[in-house]
Amino acid sequence: MVKMLEAEELAKDITETPSLLNGKGPDREWMDTPAEFRDGNWAYSAKTKAIESLKMPYARDWSPGDEDWKLPENWKEIISEGFRERLDKFRSFKVFMDICVRCGACADKCHFFLGSGDPKNMPVLRAELLRSVYRNDFTLAGKLLKKFAGARPLTMEVVKEWFLYFFQCTECRRCSVYCPYGIDTAEITMMARELLNLVGININWIMDPAANCNRTGNHLGIEPHTFKTVVESLCEDIEDVTGITINPSFNRKGAEILFITPSGDVFADPGVYTMMGYIMLFEHIGLDYTLSTYASEGGNFGLFNSNELMKKLNAKMYHEAERLGVKWILGGECGHMWRVINQYMDTMNGPTPSYMEDPVSPITGTKFENAVSTKMVHIMEFTADLIKHNKLKLDKSRNDHVRATFHDSCNPSRAMGMLDEPRYVLNNVLNNFFEMPDNTIREQTFCCGAGSGLNTEEIMDVRMRGALPRATALNHVVEKHDVNMLSCVCAIDRATLLALTQYWAPDVEVSGVTELVANALIMEGENEVRDCDLREEPYLGVED
Amino acid sequence: MKIINPLIIVLVLVALAYFGVKAGLTALFGVVIPYIAIVIFLLGFIYKVIGWAKSPVPFRIPTTCGQEKSLPWIKQNKLDNPSSTLGVVIRMALEIFLFRSLFRNTKAEVYEGAKLKYGSNKWLWLGGIVFHWSFLIILVRHSRLFLEPIPGFITFLEKADSFMQVGVPLFYMTDAGILAAVTYLFLRRVVEPQIKYLSMPADYFPLYLILSIAITGVLMRYFIRVDVVNIKALARGLVTFQPTIPDGIGVLFYIHLFLVSVLAIYFPFSKLMHLGGVFLSPTRNLANNNRAVRHINPWNPDIKIRTYEEYEDEFREHMKKVGLPVDKE
Known part of the structure; x- marks a missing residue:
């Protein structure tokens, strides 16, 4: 693993090293500045096994650190042809290549720029990396006026620069909120990654989970029998805490609802507490649901690679819903999973199997009108509705040892707009809830620093820099309100924010919202004295 | 260099028009180039928009x-997260007329x-909005040169624009607005380190061009008077396809017109297409409302997926061992 600076040293470096962040721009123009590969700023290349298992092109042994990337001989033609094809397939891409006026409103909106001062992390320049080649190859002005019009030819140096900076963008879309034309860097990054993918340039942290998901049903590569036993062991933990025995069903035909959540919730700390939360919640309301081992992944690392791979992985949800004959699908807490479900799923893999029904909560009778086509409801929408109808027995004081804030995950905020549901839930399950500053929450929220497949160890330097804006906002409420819990509705966040807090805010823990719901639940048949939360931390007022 | 070079180009353009007209090429600068410019502008603009729309x-x-x-009980933000066509129309209108995102x-x-x-x-919002609205109002005001009789709303617009009733001829607010706004938009590209670094020649060029157009226009109105009657005759000639070149139009006008022509020609090939x-x-x-x-x-695309059947085939024995239901025994 790459050696990291201590947090204080990194903070000093960010503040004091002359950069565009503190008003001292580099002397050299960006086009004349080659990409610099150093330890901690590039992710490992995909292993041949993953590429082969997904039947994708140019599986080979190579490393971004090498001089020779072993690209196919005609890589230039492949990229150029791929570029043209995508301009013809995506209006977004074509328009975004043409209309940027470089007003600079986006410049200081990117968390990676705010943590590094690297000019190419200004969204406008990130896009220019691609636009410059677009102008050169596809526009009259670029062909005639060359550099004056901002054009430059595609070279190997450019490809390396693309790799570095398009895997230094988390597709969080924050810049797109401020852009007067709505230019979405996520869209540009997605195109760039597709182009790189065409010549076999991909990173292992994306391709390996994608390959796993394809084969075993989830990113972590957990096979069905293990999946079942792990969930059952979580049920044992629930029993330890509450005294209640729960036996969730798996792959059960005829269940009313299929529940799908990211596999991170099943296997990774602290996501497991959220998983326990779901199971307790469903038991509490007597929901007729089943888990699937085949569609055991809500997340979709295909989103970070190409639209085709996204579709391939996402297709399992409806395929499984059809096989099991469920009425509708309930989805767990996950950020990019919900980008896919809210903006891509129905288009890619719909229409839904014919006998699926409009999603109606069997407990409250509420019809989720906003999901009548996709037939997939977010757990926060579902839970907020339950609470509104008084269907949950809650004791807020059980969370009195928790002083929580809420991290809006990029995709639920800016690709969905689910802002008030989780807040409503939180305010009903705990007494101490504090918002981070306005410019850092809701649609202006900052990324955890490692979304879109970048939560890999070897780029920890980049990640911790990108995490800085979120960490600064968090530390603000830690100092002001003694916040000790960073809650969120995203499984990737539950992994990445943990690294963030450990580095930048060591006294803060990370949780899902449903974990906090379950903490407050008064379950039928629970231990007479329920004295600790799901992490077996004692409730306030209870002696150790 | 990226700041100076585009300025030199604009100055060369000014010189071209000056010496061209002095050499007697009034028909070229007064008729031929404007016609070419408007054709390129229209065709280029349409070509570009159709190109986008085809994708x-x-x-x-x-x-x-x-x-x-x-x-139903959670209040939707209909302006910033519309779920209906009407909502989208309002969101777009706010974006286009008021620069809401900015x-x-x-x-x-x-x-x-x-x-x-x-x-x-x-500040950027303010500079942007003053610039664009001034530009639009000035453009519309100019239609008095092309239309006979002059429609009422033009006269109204002129009155509104000069409601301060200062100076002779009456001073237009938008003239000051465009000069101030373009100057601001230029200065931030020179002074602010981030903006300076990301700017390209193609960002400075249109600013110089528009500033020069505005300066020549202001000079003609307030300082170096030109013969407006003859200019209108030339403009009417252009729009009625009976081009004439009246005598006695100052060279300043031809410079102004030439720069406008260059702007129109440059427009469809540049970032100015953000308009469309x-x-x-x-x-x-x-x-x-996905x-x-x-x-x-x-x-x-048709994508081959890994079906449940293939999955069960690979894991069937394991599944049976832990009591997971299987489709095929």
Whole structure:
């Protein structure tokens, strides 16, 4: 693993090293500045096994650190042809290549720029990396006026620069909120990654989970029998805490609802507490649901690679819903999973199997009108509705040892707009809830620093820099309100924010919202004295 | 270099018109070039917009900037996260007429210990909106040169624009507005380190060009009087396709007209096409109703997936061992 600076040293470096962040721009123009590969700023290349298992092109042994990337001989033609094809397939891409006026409103909106001062992390320049080649190859002005019009030819140096900076963008879309034309860097990054993918340039942290998901049903590569036993062991933990025995069903035909959540919730700390939360919640309301081992992944690392791979992985949800004959699908807490479900799923893999029904909560009778086509409801929408109808027995004081804030995950905020549901839930399950500053929450929220497949160890330097804006906002409420819990509705966040807090805010823990719901639940048949939360931390007022 | 070179080009353009007209090429600068310019502008603009429109919108990807429509008791932010066509129209109107997204702009500053603060920063919004509205009003005011009789709303616009009733001839607010705004937009590209670094020659060039157009226009109106009657005769000649070159129009006018022609020619090939593109931006002009109304992708590819059957075939024995139901025994 790459050696990291201590947090204080990194903070000093960010503040004091002359950069565009503190008003001292580099002397050299960006086009004349080659990409610099150093330890901690590039992710490992995909292993041949993953590429082969997904039947994708140019599986080979190579490393971004090498001089020779072993690209196919005609890589230039492949990229150029791929570029043209995508301009013809995506209006977004074509328009975004043409209309940027470089007003600079986006410049200081990117968390990676705010943590590094690297000019190419200004969204406008990130896009220019691609636009410059677009102008050169596809526009009259670029062909005639060359550099004056901002054009430059595609070279190997450019490809390396693309790799570095398009895997230094988390597709969080924050810049797109401020852009007067709505230019979405996520869209540009997605195109760039597709182009790189065409010549076999991909990173292992994306391709390996994608390959796993394809084969075993989830990113972590957990096979069905293990999946079942792990969930059952979580049920044992629930029993330890509450005294209640729960036996969730798996792959059960005829269940009313299929529940799908990211596999991170099943296997990774602290996501497991959220998983326990779901199971307790469903038991509490007597929901007729089943888990699937085949569609055991809500997340979709295909989103970070190409639209085709996204579709391939996402297709399992409806395929499984059809096989099991469920009425509708309930989805767990996950950020990019919900980008896919809210903006891509129905288009890619719909229409839904014919006998699926409009999603109606069997407990409250509420019809989720906003999901009548996709037939997939977010757990926060579902839970907020339950609470509104008084269907949950809650004791807020059980969370009195928790002083929580809420991290809006990029995709639920800016690709969905689910802002008030989780807040409503939180305010009903705990007494101490504090918002981070306005410019850092809701649609202006900052990324955890490692979304879109970048939560890999070897780029920890980049990640911790990108995490800085979120960490600064968090530390603000830690100092002001003694916040000790960073809650969120995203499984990737539950992994990445943990690294963030450990580095930048060591006294803060990370949780899902449903974990906090379950903490407050008064379950039928629970231990007479329920004295600790799901992490077996004692409730306030209870002696150790 | 990237700041100076575009200025030199504009100065060369000015010189071209000056010496050209002095050499007697009034018909070239007064008729031929304007005609070519307008043809290139129109065809180029249409070509570009059709080019964009020909590419489909495979996915509905609005950037949601407010609360979604979900449960009936949760208040939706209909302006920033519309779920209906009407909502989208309003969102787009706010974007196009009031630059709503730019109004959100903040400025981040880093303090000791890598603390970040975000201040409100509306200057770019103000400069942008003053510039664009002034430009539009000035453009519309100019139609008095092409139309006979002059429509009432033009006269009204002129009155409104000069309501301060200062100077002879009456001073137009938009003239000051465009000069101030373009100057500001230029200065920020020279003074602010981030903006300076990301700017290209293609950002300075149109600013110099528009500034020169505005300066020559202001000079003609307030300082170096030109023969407006003859200019109108020339303009009328152009729009009625009976071009004439009246005598006694000052060279300043030809410079002004030539720079406008260059701007029109340059327009479709440049970033100025944001005028057309803003209408077509899929992150703004679509409703966030994906889960309620299916969006169709015309090229939705056929993808072979790993079916449940294949999955069970690989794991059947393991599944049976732990009591997971299987489709085939």
